[in-house]
Amino acid sequence: MTAAELFNLKGRVALVTGASSGLGVRFAEVLAREGAPVALVARRTDRLAAVKARIEHAGGRAIAIAADVLDRKAMTRAFDEAEKAFGSVTILVNNAGVAHSGRAVELSEAEWRRVVGTDLDAVFFWAQEAARRMLAAGKGGAIVNVASVLGFGVSKGTVAYAVAKAGVIQLTKALGLELAFKGVRVNAIAPGWIVTDLNRDYLTSEEGAAITREIPVGRFGEERDLDGALLLLASDAGRFITGATIVVDGGQMVALRG
Numbered sequence: 001m002t003a004a005e006l007f008n009l010k011g012r013v014a015l016v017t018g019a020s021s022g023l024g025v026r027f028a029e030v031l032a033r034e035g036a037p038v039a040l041v042a043r044r045t046d047r048l049a050a051v052k053a054r055i056e057h058a059g060g061r062a063i064a065i066a067a068d069v070l071d072r073k074a075m076t077r078a079f080d081e082a083e084k085a086f087g088s089v090t091i092l093v094n095n096a097g098v099a100h101s102g103r104a105v106e107l108s109e110a111e112w113r114r115v116v117g118t119d120l121d122a123v124f125f126w127a128q129e130a131a132r133r134m135l136a137a138g139k140g141g142a143i144v145n146v147a148s149v150l151g152f153g154v155s156k157g158t159v160a161y162a163v164a165k166a167g168v169i170q171l172t173k174a175l176g177l178e179l180a181f182k183g184v185r186v187n188a189i190a191p192g193w194i195v196t197d198l199n200r201d202y203l204t205s206e207e208g209a210a211i212t213r214e215i216p217v218g219r220f221g222e223e224r225d226l227d228g229a230l231l232l233l234a235s236d237a238g239r240f241i242t243g244a245t246i247v248v249d250g251g252q253m254v255a256l257r258g
């Protein structure tokens with residue numbers, strides 16, 4: 001089998017949450033380019049429409065589905081709409097996420113619940129729904145969760161986010177273990193700093209820009225730096241990989257400070 005065949009996604013159907021900006025847009029475009037029709041899920045419909053148009057212009061297929069990942073009814077509807085358009089979803093990219101700033105002692109209950117609800121609870125419920133449907137369809141599947149290096153280490157002012165992302169790494173292992181024998185693989189990507197709407201203001205500030213000194217490759221990541229990990233985990237190239245989290249961070253996690 002050639003490398004192109006190994007990573008090809010023809011015959012698969014993808015659903016990407018958080019496909020209206022940043023990494024989710026890139027994930028959707030990459031999956032579509034390799035042959036999978038993609039259901040684009042997020043709240044901002046104008047942005048989803050623009051992503052859909054770009055994918056179609058490039059020769060791919062996509063539908064835009066407005067849904068809040070915190071809304072369980074909208075989740076069911078999103079999978080139903082994706083199935084109606086393209087057939088059973090065989091790839092889920094659980095990417096929607098929010099960040100926060102502020103020290104633990106100042107964090108409000110509402111902010112904790114917003115971040116953990118979006119970055120952990122919703123990741124579980126969307127993976128659970130996808131897995132149930134993949135098992136029922138009997139075609140196998142690949143679930144790719146988006147964690148973070150902050151699921152391993154912590155930095156000040158990230159408590160809810162770091163706790164949620166650590167949870168994503170653990171739920172990836174637990175689901176990977178339970179579903180392995182049934183042909184559904186569950187893995188995660190843990191990006192380091194990738195410049196997107198989530199962090200652009202901070203990373204382009206003087207304080208943020210100084211972080212590049214902690215990244216051995218000497219720069220922040222770009223969205224395309226995640227293409228390889230995504231395609232590995234989503235395609236047959238990763239057929240024996242499950243329960244794993246691939247760190248894509250320019251060496252940041254292995255570098256000692258100082």
Ligand SMILES: NC(=O)c1ccc[n+]([C@@H]2O[C@H](COP(=O)([O-])OP(=O)(O)OC[C@H]3O[C@@H](n4cnc5c(N)ncnc54)[C@H](OP(=O)(O)O)[C@@H]3O)[C@@H](O)[C@H]2O)c1
Nearest residue numbers: 018020021022023042043044068069096097148194196198
């Ligand atoms: N950028 C980085 O450096 C980095 C590093 C590690 C991990 N990550 C993770 O990568 C993922 C994508 O982040 P990003 O950098 O691409 O951020 P982004 O540009 O802010 O995009 C976040 C996406 O999540 C969607 N979203 C947020 N809350 C949602 C909700 N309740 N319902 C539906 N969609 C929702 C947003 O869509 P709408 O607002 O339109 O709903 C948007 O499409 C996140 O899980 C993030 O934690 C990012």
